[in-house]
Amino acid sequence: MIEVRHARPDDGDTLGEIHATAWEASHAPFFEAEFAADAVRSRRTRWHERIAEGAGTILLAERDGHPLALCWLRPSATRPGLGEIFSFYCHPDGWGSGVAGALMTEALRRLGDDGFPRVHLWTLRDTPQSRRFYVKCGFTESGSTRAYDYGDGDPIDQVEYERACRPGGGGHGDESER
Numbered sequence: 001m002i003e004v005r006h007a008r009p010d011d012g013d014t015l016g017e018i019h020a021t022a023w024e025a026s027h028a029p030f031f032e033a034e035f036a037a038d039a040v041r042s043r044r045t046r047w048h049e050r051i052a053e054g055a056g057t058i059l060l061a062e063r064d065g066h067p068l069a070l071c072w073l074r075p076s077a078t079r080p081g082l083g084e085i086f087s088f089y090c091h092p093d094g095w096g097s098g099v100a101g102a103l104m105t106e107a108l109r110r111l112g113d114d115g116f117p118r119v120h121l122w123t124l125r126d127t128p129q130s131r132r133f134y135v136k137c138g139f140t141e142s143g144s145t146r147a148y149d150y151g152d153g154d155p156i157d158q159v160e161y162e163r164a165c166r167p168g169g170g171g172h173g174d175e176s177e178r
């Protein structure tokens with residue numbers, strides 16, 4: 001059984017573990033080993049503060065009582081009137097289980113309920129697994145790309161995806177949920 005809920009103040013460590021483990025699997029190979037190790041460590045500790053700040057909505061998805069995926073939603077800082085999925089990560093133990101698809105469905109519903117007609121997100125250009133997942137969830141490339149610096153001074157290319165928040169723009173998949 002999959003449950004999606006708002007993250008609570010005591011979920012910071014859980015969110016950090018999901019984020020760090022998923023980021024290590026999907027992003028770390030693009031960086032020097034020392035930078036990647038520091039980045040993984042920092043991802044384990046940042047969620048307590050994000051929850052406390054209350055900026056946006058942080059959702060946590062569990063399968064059979066095991067927390068496996070997180071999503072951070074907020075109004076877009078760059079595209080007025082749109083929602084943004086700022087972070088979406090699924091622990092590798094949840095890949096292929098349907099938990100990320102269920103989380104995405106709930107995230108889109110909540111964004112629609114909050115009055116956002118459309119949503120966008122950015123993902124690494126060179127992560128075909130995550131890009132396939134977003135397409136299965138009804139997202140399409142917007143045509144925008146950017147070079148994003150994670151802090152090591154060596155920007156990595158990202159691709160923007162977008163879709164409507166309401167049904168009709170595609171379903172959800174359970175493959176490669178990052």
